[in-house]
Amino acid sequence: MAPAIELRGVTKRFLTPSGTVFTALRDLHMAIQPGEFCAVVGPTGCGKSTTLGLISGLEPPSDGEVDVFGQPVKGIADGIGYMFQSDAVFPWKTVLENVAAGPRYRGTSHRDAREKAREWIARVGLAGFEDRYPYQLSGGMRKRVALAQSLINGPRILLMDEPFSALDVQTRSLMENELLSLWAASSASVVFVTHDLEEAISLSDRVFVITAGPGTVKSNYKVDLPRPRNVAEVRFQPRFIEIYEEIWKDLKDEVLVSYERQKRGAA
Protein backbone atom coordinates (compact mmCIF):
# COMPACT_ATOMS: atom_id res chain seq x y z
CA MET A 1 0.00 0.00 0.00
CA ALA A 2 1.25 3.46 -0.87
CA PRO A 3 2.07 5.69 2.08
CA ALA A 4 -0.46 8.42 2.84
CA ILE A 5 2.22 11.07 2.55
CA GLU A 6 5.60 10.77 0.95
CA LEU A 7 8.26 13.47 0.58
CA ARG A 8 11.24 12.49 -1.55
CA GLY A 9 14.37 14.63 -1.68
CA VAL A 10 12.43 17.78 -0.95
CA THR A 11 14.21 21.12 -0.83
CA LYS A 12 12.50 24.42 -0.16
CA ARG A 13 14.16 27.79 -0.67
CA PHE A 14 12.69 31.19 0.02
CA LEU A 15 13.74 34.58 -1.24
CA THR A 16 14.22 36.86 1.77
CA PRO A 17 13.14 40.51 1.52
CA SER A 18 16.83 41.52 1.31
CA GLY A 19 17.20 39.43 -1.83
CA THR A 20 19.25 36.52 -0.50
CA VAL A 21 18.13 32.92 -0.79
CA PHE A 22 17.19 31.14 2.41
CA THR A 23 17.07 27.34 2.41
CA ALA A 24 14.45 26.09 4.84
CA LEU A 25 14.51 22.39 3.95
CA ARG A 26 17.26 20.35 2.31
CA ASP A 27 16.89 16.91 0.73
CA LEU A 28 14.16 15.80 3.11
CA HIS A 29 12.72 12.27 2.98
CA MET A 30 9.66 11.30 4.94
CA ALA A 31 6.92 8.70 4.60
CA ILE A 32 3.77 8.51 6.69
CA GLN A 33 1.39 5.53 6.59
CA PRO A 34 -2.40 5.77 6.39
CA GLY A 35 -3.90 6.21 9.84
CA GLU A 36 -0.52 6.93 11.41
CA PHE A 37 -0.08 9.69 13.99
CA CYS A 38 3.31 11.30 13.39
CA ALA A 39 5.02 14.04 15.30
CA VAL A 40 7.73 16.24 13.83
CA VAL A 41 10.11 17.77 16.37
CA GLY A 42 13.08 20.02 15.86
CA PRO A 43 14.64 23.25 17.07
CA THR A 44 13.07 26.61 16.26
CA GLY A 45 13.42 27.69 12.65
CA CYS A 46 14.26 24.23 11.30
CA GLY A 47 11.48 24.27 8.72
CA LYS A 48 8.88 22.16 10.55
CA SER A 49 6.01 24.38 9.48
CA THR A 50 7.36 24.57 5.94
CA THR A 51 6.93 20.80 5.67
CA LEU A 52 3.21 21.17 6.42
CA GLY A 53 2.91 23.93 3.83
CA LEU A 54 4.36 21.58 1.22
CA ILE A 55 2.07 18.67 2.09
CA SER A 56 -1.02 20.89 2.07
CA GLY A 57 -0.19 22.29 -1.35
CA LEU A 58 -0.16 25.89 -0.09
CA GLU A 59 3.53 26.04 -1.12
CA PRO A 60 5.25 24.14 -3.93
CA PRO A 61 8.65 22.53 -3.25
CA SER A 62 11.72 24.06 -4.95
CA ASP A 63 13.06 20.58 -5.60
CA GLY A 64 11.96 17.00 -5.04
CA GLU A 65 8.53 15.41 -4.95
CA VAL A 66 5.60 15.47 -2.57
CA ASP A 67 2.99 12.72 -2.96
CA VAL A 68 -0.28 12.40 -1.12
CA PHE A 69 -1.95 9.00 -1.50
CA GLY A 70 0.35 8.22 -4.39
CA GLN A 71 -0.60 11.38 -6.30
CA PRO A 72 1.81 14.29 -6.74
CA VAL A 73 0.57 17.40 -4.92
CA LYS A 74 -0.63 20.11 -7.28
CA GLY A 75 -2.30 22.92 -5.41
CA ILE A 76 -4.60 22.33 -2.47
CA ALA A 77 -5.93 18.79 -2.51
CA ASP A 78 -9.21 17.52 -1.11
CA GLY A 79 -9.13 15.54 2.08
CA ILE A 80 -6.67 17.73 3.94
CA GLY A 81 -7.29 19.46 7.24
CA TYR A 82 -4.88 22.04 8.62
CA MET A 83 -4.79 23.50 12.10
CA PHE A 84 -2.64 26.60 12.25
CA GLN A 85 -0.41 27.73 15.06
CA SER A 86 -2.13 31.07 15.53
CA ASP A 87 -5.86 31.55 15.62
CA ALA A 88 -7.24 31.08 12.16
CA VAL A 89 -10.95 30.95 12.95
CA PHE A 90 -12.83 33.71 11.18
CA PRO A 91 -13.54 36.48 13.69
CA TRP A 92 -16.62 37.75 11.81
CA LYS A 93 -18.34 34.38 11.79
CA THR A 94 -20.14 32.81 14.73
CA VAL A 95 -18.99 29.41 16.01
CA LEU A 96 -21.70 27.74 13.93
CA GLU A 97 -20.76 29.57 10.73
CA ASN A 98 -17.08 28.93 11.34
CA VAL A 99 -17.56 25.20 11.64
CA ALA A 100 -20.07 25.10 8.77
CA ALA A 101 -17.66 26.95 6.45
CA GLY A 102 -15.86 23.85 5.16
CA PRO A 103 -18.92 21.89 4.00
CA ARG A 104 -20.45 25.05 2.52
CA TYR A 105 -17.29 25.79 0.52
CA ARG A 106 -17.48 22.22 -0.77
CA GLY A 107 -21.00 22.64 -2.05
CA THR A 108 -23.17 21.30 0.79
CA SER A 109 -26.44 23.19 1.16
CA HIS A 110 -26.61 25.80 3.89
CA ARG A 111 -29.05 23.77 5.97
CA ASP A 112 -27.15 20.50 5.81
CA ALA A 113 -23.88 22.26 6.56
CA ARG A 114 -25.38 23.85 9.68
CA GLU A 115 -26.84 20.56 10.84
CA LYS A 116 -23.49 18.84 10.43
CA ALA A 117 -21.75 21.74 12.15
CA ARG A 118 -24.03 21.42 15.19
CA GLU A 119 -23.02 17.78 15.52
CA TRP A 120 -19.34 18.65 15.42
CA ILE A 121 -19.72 21.54 17.83
CA ALA A 122 -21.32 19.14 20.29
CA ARG A 123 -18.55 16.60 19.67
CA VAL A 124 -15.83 19.09 20.67
CA GLY A 125 -17.86 20.10 23.72
CA LEU A 126 -19.07 23.51 22.62
CA ALA A 127 -22.83 22.85 22.50
CA GLY A 128 -24.64 26.03 23.52
CA PHE A 129 -21.93 28.30 22.13
CA GLU A 130 -23.11 28.14 18.50
CA ASP A 131 -24.02 31.83 18.27
CA ARG A 132 -20.95 33.26 19.96
CA TYR A 133 -18.28 35.16 18.10
CA PRO A 134 -14.64 34.07 18.55
CA TYR A 135 -13.76 37.13 20.65
CA GLN A 136 -16.30 35.92 23.21
CA LEU A 137 -14.50 32.59 23.65
CA SER A 138 -11.42 31.56 25.62
CA GLY A 139 -8.24 30.46 23.85
CA GLY A 140 -9.01 26.78 24.49
CA MET A 141 -12.54 27.14 23.13
CA ARG A 142 -11.24 28.82 19.98
CA LYS A 143 -8.93 25.83 19.49
CA ARG A 144 -11.94 23.55 19.78
CA VAL A 145 -13.69 25.56 17.08
CA ALA A 146 -10.61 25.24 14.87
CA LEU A 147 -10.50 21.49 15.53
CA ALA A 148 -14.17 21.03 14.60
CA GLN A 149 -13.66 23.27 11.58
CA SER A 150 -10.85 21.03 10.30
CA LEU A 151 -12.43 17.68 11.18
CA ILE A 152 -15.90 18.37 9.77
CA ASN A 153 -14.55 17.93 6.25
CA GLY A 154 -13.55 14.37 7.16
CA PRO A 155 -9.90 14.85 6.22
CA ARG A 156 -7.79 11.79 5.44
CA ILE A 157 -4.76 13.85 6.39
CA LEU A 158 -4.69 16.25 9.30
CA LEU A 159 -1.81 18.72 9.51
CA MET A 160 -1.28 20.42 12.86
CA ASP A 161 1.20 23.22 13.42
CA GLU A 162 1.87 23.56 17.16
CA PRO A 163 -1.87 23.95 17.61
CA PHE A 164 -1.88 23.90 21.40
CA SER A 165 1.31 25.83 22.12
CA ALA A 166 -0.59 28.93 23.25
CA LEU A 167 -2.70 27.06 25.82
CA ASP A 168 -2.08 26.61 29.51
CA VAL A 169 -0.84 23.18 30.62
CA GLN A 170 -4.16 21.83 31.94
CA THR A 171 -6.22 22.94 28.95
CA ARG A 172 -3.54 21.60 26.72
CA SER A 173 -3.58 18.03 28.02
CA LEU A 174 -7.40 18.07 27.90
CA MET A 175 -7.26 19.11 24.26
CA GLU A 176 -4.60 16.49 23.50
CA ASN A 177 -6.76 13.73 24.94
CA GLU A 178 -9.73 14.92 22.95
CA LEU A 179 -7.66 15.05 19.81
CA LEU A 180 -6.59 11.45 20.38
CA SER A 181 -10.14 10.19 20.82
CA LEU A 182 -11.38 12.12 17.77
CA TRP A 183 -8.46 10.78 15.75
CA ALA A 184 -9.12 7.20 16.94
CA ALA A 185 -12.68 7.50 15.62
CA SER A 186 -11.38 8.58 12.21
CA SER A 187 -8.83 6.92 10.00
CA ALA A 188 -6.83 10.04 9.30
CA SER A 189 -3.07 10.30 9.16
CA VAL A 190 -1.82 13.12 11.36
CA VAL A 191 1.34 15.18 11.03
CA PHE A 192 1.77 17.07 14.28
CA VAL A 193 4.49 19.69 14.40
CA THR A 194 5.76 20.67 17.84
CA HIS A 195 8.91 21.72 19.64
CA ASP A 196 7.77 19.88 22.75
CA LEU A 197 9.20 16.35 22.83
CA GLU A 198 6.90 15.24 25.65
CA GLU A 199 3.85 16.24 23.66
CA ALA A 200 5.28 14.54 20.56
CA ILE A 201 5.85 11.18 22.27
CA SER A 202 2.62 11.09 24.25
CA LEU A 203 0.50 11.68 21.15
CA SER A 204 2.18 9.85 18.31
CA ASP A 205 3.12 6.51 16.76
CA ARG A 206 6.26 7.87 15.23
CA VAL A 207 8.50 10.85 15.92
CA PHE A 208 10.62 12.51 13.25
CA VAL A 209 13.60 14.54 14.44
CA ILE A 210 14.52 17.39 12.12
CA THR A 211 18.00 18.94 12.11
CA ALA A 212 18.73 22.59 12.76
CA GLY A 213 17.99 24.57 9.58
CA PRO A 214 18.21 23.87 6.70
CA GLY A 215 16.06 21.04 7.97
CA THR A 216 16.26 17.43 6.98
CA VAL A 217 15.17 14.27 8.76
CA LYS A 218 17.86 13.23 11.20
CA SER A 219 16.14 10.12 12.47
CA ASN A 220 12.74 8.67 13.17
CA TYR A 221 11.56 6.69 16.17
CA LYS A 222 8.66 4.35 16.62
CA VAL A 223 6.66 5.02 19.79
CA ASP A 224 5.36 1.65 20.94
CA LEU A 225 3.30 2.84 23.89
CA PRO A 226 -0.11 1.13 24.10
CA ARG A 227 -3.28 2.93 23.09
CA PRO A 228 -5.66 4.33 24.14
CA ARG A 229 -3.42 6.70 26.05
CA ASN A 230 -4.06 9.38 28.60
CA VAL A 231 -1.50 12.04 27.78
CA ALA A 232 -1.47 13.33 31.35
CA GLU A 233 -0.44 9.90 32.67
CA VAL A 234 1.44 8.18 29.87
CA ARG A 235 4.51 10.26 30.62
CA PHE A 236 5.02 8.45 33.93
CA GLN A 237 5.46 5.07 32.26
CA PRO A 238 9.05 3.72 32.29
CA ARG A 239 8.90 3.00 28.55
CA PHE A 240 7.96 6.64 27.92
CA ILE A 241 11.04 7.80 29.77
CA GLU A 242 13.25 5.37 27.82
CA ILE A 243 11.93 6.65 24.52
CA TYR A 244 12.25 10.22 25.70
CA GLU A 245 15.92 9.77 26.63
CA GLU A 246 16.70 8.07 23.35
CA ILE A 247 15.15 10.81 21.21
CA TRP A 248 16.41 13.63 23.40
CA LYS A 249 20.03 12.50 22.86
CA ASP A 250 19.43 13.04 19.17
CA LEU A 251 17.47 16.26 19.47
CA LYS A 252 19.75 17.91 22.01
CA ASP A 253 22.61 18.44 19.53
CA GLU A 254 20.29 20.12 17.05
CA VAL A 255 18.80 22.36 19.70
CA LEU A 256 22.30 23.39 20.80
CA VAL A 257 23.38 24.13 17.21
CA SER A 258 20.29 26.25 16.67
CA TYR A 259 20.78 28.04 20.00
CA GLU A 260 24.44 28.84 19.26
CA ARG A 261 23.43 30.21 15.88
CA GLN A 262 20.77 32.43 17.37
CA LYS A 263 23.20 33.76 19.93
CA ARG A 264 25.70 34.57 17.23
CA GLY A 265 22.97 36.14 15.13
CA ALA A 266 21.92 38.34 18.01
CA ALA A 267 25.49 39.37 18.94
Next chain:
Amino acid sequence: MSVRSAAPLKLASLAPGEKAARSVVDLAERRRQQAQRRRVSVIVLRVLVAVVILGGWQLGARLGVIDTFFWSQPSDIAATLWRWLTEGTDLGPLWEQVLVTMEETVGGFFVGSVLGVIFGIVLGRNALLSDVLGPYIKGANAIPRVVVGALFAVSLGLDIRAKIATASVLVFFVVFFNAFQGVREVDRNLINNARILGADNRRLTAEIIVPSALSWIVASLHTSFGLALVGAVVGELFGATQGVGELIYLSKNLFDTGGVFAGMALLAAMALVAEALITALENRLIRWRPPVATETRI
Protein backbone atom coordinates in the same frame (compact mmCIF):
# COMPACT_ATOMS: atom_id res chain seq x y z
CA MET B 1 -24.04 58.83 63.54
CA SER B 2 -26.80 56.41 64.40
CA VAL B 3 -27.53 55.73 60.71
CA ARG B 4 -23.89 55.00 59.96
CA SER B 5 -23.43 52.51 62.75
CA ALA B 6 -26.69 50.73 61.97
CA ALA B 7 -25.51 49.40 58.58
CA PRO B 8 -22.64 47.10 59.74
CA LEU B 9 -24.78 45.83 62.58
CA LYS B 10 -27.49 44.75 60.18
CA LEU B 11 -24.93 43.05 57.92
CA ALA B 12 -23.41 41.14 60.81
CA SER B 13 -26.77 39.66 61.73
CA LEU B 14 -27.12 38.05 58.27
CA ALA B 15 -25.97 34.49 57.51
CA PRO B 16 -22.51 34.36 55.77
CA GLY B 17 -23.93 33.20 52.37
CA GLU B 18 -26.55 35.88 52.46
CA LYS B 19 -23.92 38.43 53.33
CA ALA B 20 -21.85 37.55 50.25
CA ALA B 21 -24.92 37.77 48.04
CA ARG B 22 -25.80 41.10 49.61
CA SER B 23 -22.37 42.60 48.96
CA VAL B 24 -22.46 41.47 45.31
CA VAL B 25 -25.82 43.16 44.88
CA ASP B 26 -24.49 46.24 46.64
CA LEU B 27 -21.45 46.34 44.39
CA ALA B 28 -23.53 46.08 41.21
CA GLU B 29 -25.86 48.76 42.51
CA ARG B 30 -22.94 51.02 43.40
CA ARG B 31 -21.38 50.56 39.96
CA ARG B 32 -24.68 51.46 38.33
CA GLN B 33 -24.95 54.58 40.41
CA GLN B 34 -21.38 55.56 39.60
CA ALA B 35 -22.04 55.13 35.87
CA GLN B 36 -25.24 57.15 36.17
CA ARG B 37 -23.43 59.93 38.04
CA ARG B 38 -20.72 59.98 35.40
CA ARG B 39 -23.23 60.31 32.59
CA VAL B 40 -24.91 63.21 34.33
CA SER B 41 -21.63 64.99 35.02
CA VAL B 42 -20.54 64.57 31.38
CA ILE B 43 -23.76 66.21 30.20
CA VAL B 44 -23.45 69.02 32.76
CA LEU B 45 -19.84 69.67 31.74
CA ARG B 46 -20.78 69.68 28.06
CA VAL B 47 -23.45 72.30 28.69
CA LEU B 48 -20.95 74.24 30.77
CA VAL B 49 -18.46 74.33 27.88
CA ALA B 50 -21.15 75.70 25.58
CA VAL B 51 -22.19 78.28 28.16
CA VAL B 52 -18.60 79.46 28.70
CA ILE B 53 -17.84 79.79 24.99
CA LEU B 54 -21.13 81.33 23.89
CA GLY B 55 -21.42 83.45 27.05
CA GLY B 56 -17.85 84.72 26.66
CA TRP B 57 -18.53 85.53 23.04
CA GLN B 58 -21.75 87.35 23.88
CA LEU B 59 -20.12 89.21 26.74
CA GLY B 60 -17.13 90.18 24.59
CA ALA B 61 -19.49 91.51 21.94
CA ARG B 62 -21.47 93.54 24.51
CA LEU B 63 -18.28 94.99 26.02
CA GLY B 64 -17.00 95.93 22.57
CA VAL B 65 -13.96 93.64 22.72
CA ILE B 66 -15.36 91.61 19.80
CA ASP B 67 -16.42 93.50 16.68
CA THR B 68 -19.88 92.18 15.93
CA PHE B 69 -19.69 93.37 12.33
CA PHE B 70 -16.97 90.78 11.64
CA TRP B 71 -17.63 88.16 14.33
CA SER B 72 -21.35 88.57 15.00
CA GLN B 73 -22.68 87.39 18.37
CA PRO B 74 -24.62 84.36 19.61
CA SER B 75 -27.87 86.26 20.10
CA ASP B 76 -27.77 87.49 16.48
CA ILE B 77 -27.00 84.02 15.23
CA ALA B 78 -29.88 82.57 17.23
CA ALA B 79 -32.16 85.33 15.95
CA THR B 80 -31.11 84.59 12.36
CA LEU B 81 -31.76 80.87 12.84
CA TRP B 82 -35.14 81.64 14.38
CA ARG B 83 -36.04 83.99 11.51
CA TRP B 84 -35.02 81.35 8.95
CA LEU B 85 -37.04 78.77 10.78
CA THR B 86 -40.20 80.84 11.15
CA GLU B 87 -40.19 83.18 8.15
CA GLY B 88 -37.99 81.22 5.79
CA THR B 89 -34.70 82.23 4.20
CA ASP B 90 -34.11 84.45 1.17
CA LEU B 91 -33.92 81.24 -0.88
CA GLY B 92 -37.12 79.71 0.47
CA PRO B 93 -38.07 77.63 3.52
CA LEU B 94 -35.16 76.54 5.71
CA TRP B 95 -35.96 72.82 5.62
CA GLU B 96 -35.72 72.96 1.84
CA GLN B 97 -32.15 74.31 2.00
CA VAL B 98 -31.16 71.67 4.54
CA LEU B 99 -32.80 68.97 2.45
CA VAL B 100 -31.02 70.06 -0.73
CA THR B 101 -27.61 70.05 0.94
CA MET B 102 -28.39 66.74 2.62
CA GLU B 103 -29.37 65.20 -0.72
CA GLU B 104 -26.14 66.37 -2.33
CA THR B 105 -24.07 65.13 0.61
CA VAL B 106 -25.71 61.73 0.89
CA GLY B 107 -25.62 61.31 -2.90
CA GLY B 108 -21.92 62.14 -3.06
CA PHE B 109 -21.18 60.04 0.00
CA PHE B 110 -22.97 57.06 -1.52
CA VAL B 111 -21.46 57.30 -5.01
CA GLY B 112 -17.97 58.02 -3.67
CA SER B 113 -17.90 55.24 -1.11
CA VAL B 114 -19.37 52.60 -3.42
CA LEU B 115 -16.79 53.43 -6.09
CA GLY B 116 -14.05 53.63 -3.46
CA VAL B 117 -14.89 50.21 -2.05
CA ILE B 118 -15.10 48.60 -5.51
CA PHE B 119 -11.83 50.10 -6.75
CA GLY B 120 -10.10 49.44 -3.43
CA ILE B 121 -11.01 45.77 -3.41
CA VAL B 122 -10.29 45.18 -7.10
CA LEU B 123 -6.90 46.91 -6.94
CA GLY B 124 -6.11 45.34 -3.59
CA ARG B 125 -6.71 41.88 -5.05
CA ASN B 126 -4.86 42.53 -8.31
CA ALA B 127 -1.18 43.39 -7.89
CA LEU B 128 -0.57 44.15 -11.57
CA LEU B 129 -3.47 46.56 -11.80
CA SER B 130 -2.44 48.34 -8.60
CA ASP B 131 1.17 48.66 -9.81
CA VAL B 132 0.01 50.13 -13.12
CA LEU B 133 -2.62 52.50 -11.72
CA GLY B 134 -0.89 53.32 -8.42
CA PRO B 135 1.04 56.44 -9.51
CA TYR B 136 -2.01 57.90 -11.26
CA ILE B 137 -4.20 57.47 -8.22
CA LYS B 138 -1.55 58.93 -5.93
CA GLY B 139 -1.08 61.83 -8.35
CA ALA B 140 -4.79 62.51 -8.54
CA ASN B 141 -4.97 62.35 -4.76
CA ALA B 142 -2.23 64.98 -4.48
CA ILE B 143 -4.29 67.60 -6.34
CA PRO B 144 -6.31 69.82 -3.98
CA ARG B 145 -9.50 68.08 -4.92
CA VAL B 146 -12.00 70.82 -4.17
CA VAL B 147 -10.92 72.52 -7.41
CA VAL B 148 -12.71 69.82 -9.37
CA GLY B 149 -15.82 71.53 -8.06
CA ALA B 150 -15.10 74.36 -10.52
CA LEU B 151 -14.81 71.85 -13.34
CA PHE B 152 -18.07 70.14 -12.48
CA ALA B 153 -19.87 73.49 -12.07
CA VAL B 154 -18.96 74.26 -15.68
CA SER B 155 -19.54 70.83 -17.17
CA LEU B 156 -22.58 69.68 -15.20
CA GLY B 157 -24.24 73.05 -14.57
CA LEU B 158 -25.96 74.41 -11.49
CA ASP B 159 -28.04 71.37 -10.60
CA ILE B 160 -27.46 68.63 -8.04
CA ARG B 161 -25.20 66.51 -10.25
CA ALA B 162 -22.28 68.94 -9.98
CA LYS B 163 -22.41 68.86 -6.17
CA ILE B 164 -22.74 65.07 -6.00
CA ALA B 165 -19.78 64.75 -8.34
CA THR B 166 -17.63 67.09 -6.22
CA ALA B 167 -18.59 65.37 -2.98
CA SER B 168 -18.02 61.90 -4.41
CA VAL B 169 -14.51 62.80 -5.60
CA LEU B 170 -13.61 63.88 -2.07
CA VAL B 171 -15.13 60.75 -0.56
CA PHE B 172 -13.71 58.35 -3.15
CA PHE B 173 -10.05 58.74 -2.28
CA VAL B 174 -10.46 58.33 1.46
CA VAL B 175 -12.61 55.22 1.11
CA PHE B 176 -10.46 53.85 -1.70
CA PHE B 177 -7.20 54.02 0.24
CA ASN B 178 -8.79 52.47 3.30
CA ALA B 179 -10.43 49.65 1.36
CA PHE B 180 -7.17 49.01 -0.50
CA GLN B 181 -5.16 48.92 2.72
CA GLY B 182 -7.82 46.77 4.36
CA VAL B 183 -7.54 44.19 1.59
CA ARG B 184 -3.77 44.22 1.82
CA GLU B 185 -3.77 43.72 5.58
CA VAL B 186 -5.90 40.58 5.61
CA ASP B 187 -4.29 37.94 7.81
CA ARG B 188 -2.48 35.37 5.61
CA ASN B 189 -3.47 32.65 8.05
CA LEU B 190 -7.16 33.32 7.51
CA ILE B 191 -6.73 33.18 3.74
CA ASN B 192 -4.79 29.93 3.96
CA ASN B 193 -7.35 28.46 6.31
CA ALA B 194 -10.21 29.34 3.96
CA ARG B 195 -8.36 27.88 0.99
CA ILE B 196 -7.67 24.64 2.84
CA LEU B 197 -11.34 24.46 3.82
CA GLY B 198 -12.18 24.62 0.13
CA ALA B 199 -13.02 28.27 -0.61
CA ASP B 200 -12.68 29.31 -4.26
CA ASN B 201 -11.63 32.82 -5.27
CA ARG B 202 -15.15 34.24 -5.23
CA ARG B 203 -15.86 32.86 -1.76
CA LEU B 204 -12.46 34.06 -0.57
CA THR B 205 -13.31 37.62 -1.62
CA ALA B 206 -16.85 37.59 -0.31
CA GLU B 207 -16.31 35.80 2.98
CA ILE B 208 -12.74 36.61 3.98
CA ILE B 209 -11.35 39.66 2.18
CA VAL B 210 -14.41 41.93 2.32
CA PRO B 211 -15.39 41.26 5.95
CA SER B 212 -11.79 41.70 7.00
CA ALA B 213 -11.46 44.98 5.11
CA LEU B 214 -14.82 46.14 6.41
CA SER B 215 -13.50 47.52 9.69
CA TRP B 216 -11.08 49.72 7.71
CA ILE B 217 -13.80 50.78 5.29
CA VAL B 218 -16.34 51.62 7.98
CA ALA B 219 -13.72 53.58 9.92
CA SER B 220 -13.14 55.69 6.81
CA LEU B 221 -16.86 56.42 6.49
CA HIS B 222 -16.73 58.62 9.58
CA THR B 223 -14.20 60.94 7.97
CA SER B 224 -15.68 60.73 4.53
CA PHE B 225 -19.16 61.89 5.50
CA GLY B 226 -17.61 65.13 6.72
CA LEU B 227 -15.78 65.37 3.41
CA ALA B 228 -18.99 64.75 1.48
CA LEU B 229 -20.49 67.72 3.32
CA VAL B 230 -17.43 69.79 2.38
CA GLY B 231 -17.85 68.73 -1.25
CA ALA B 232 -21.54 69.59 -1.33
CA VAL B 233 -20.98 73.04 0.24
CA VAL B 234 -18.00 73.82 -2.01
CA GLY B 235 -20.12 72.75 -5.00
CA GLU B 236 -22.79 75.17 -3.86
CA LEU B 237 -20.25 77.96 -3.49
CA PHE B 238 -19.21 77.41 -7.12
CA GLY B 239 -22.76 78.04 -8.22
CA ALA B 240 -26.14 77.02 -6.88
CA THR B 241 -29.68 78.23 -6.39
CA GLN B 242 -30.40 76.46 -3.12
CA GLY B 243 -28.71 74.83 -0.16
CA VAL B 244 -27.01 75.73 3.11
CA GLY B 245 -23.74 76.53 1.30
CA GLU B 246 -25.57 78.94 -0.97
CA LEU B 247 -27.20 80.45 2.12
CA ILE B 248 -23.75 81.07 3.62
CA TYR B 249 -22.54 82.51 0.31
CA LEU B 250 -25.50 84.87 0.16
CA SER B 251 -25.03 86.02 3.77
CA LYS B 252 -21.38 86.67 3.07
CA ASN B 253 -22.29 88.89 0.09
CA LEU B 254 -24.61 90.88 2.36
CA PHE B 255 -21.86 91.17 5.04
CA ASP B 256 -24.24 89.27 7.32
CA THR B 257 -21.75 87.33 9.45
CA GLY B 258 -24.62 86.19 11.70
CA GLY B 259 -26.01 84.37 8.67
CA VAL B 260 -22.64 82.78 7.95
CA PHE B 261 -22.39 81.49 11.51
CA ALA B 262 -26.00 80.30 11.44
CA GLY B 263 -25.23 78.30 8.28
CA MET B 264 -22.16 76.82 9.96
CA ALA B 265 -24.23 75.80 12.95
CA LEU B 266 -26.68 74.05 10.61
CA LEU B 267 -23.83 72.16 8.89
CA ALA B 268 -22.40 71.10 12.26
CA ALA B 269 -25.79 69.80 13.36
CA MET B 270 -26.16 67.84 10.11
CA ALA B 271 -22.71 66.31 10.52
CA LEU B 272 -23.43 65.27 14.11
CA VAL B 273 -26.68 63.54 13.13
CA ALA B 274 -24.90 61.73 10.29
CA GLU B 275 -22.08 60.71 12.63
CA ALA B 276 -24.59 59.09 14.97
CA LEU B 277 -26.17 57.24 12.03
CA ILE B 278 -22.80 55.96 10.83
CA THR B 279 -21.87 54.77 14.32
CA ALA B 280 -25.15 52.84 14.41
CA LEU B 281 -24.34 51.35 11.00
CA GLU B 282 -20.85 50.44 12.19
CA ASN B 283 -22.17 48.61 15.24
CA ARG B 284 -24.57 46.69 13.02
CA LEU B 285 -21.98 45.74 10.42
CA ILE B 286 -19.18 44.86 12.81
CA ARG B 287 -20.99 42.96 15.52
CA TRP B 288 -18.14 40.48 15.73
CA ARG B 289 -15.74 43.00 17.19
CA PRO B 290 -15.45 43.36 20.96
CA PRO B 291 -17.53 46.38 21.94
CA VAL B 292 -15.67 49.63 22.54
CA ALA B 293 -16.74 52.38 24.88
CA THR B 294 -18.33 54.70 22.33
CA GLU B 295 -19.08 57.36 24.92
CA THR B 296 -15.44 58.28 25.44
CA ARG B 297 -14.49 58.03 21.78
CA ILE B 298 -14.32 61.17 19.66
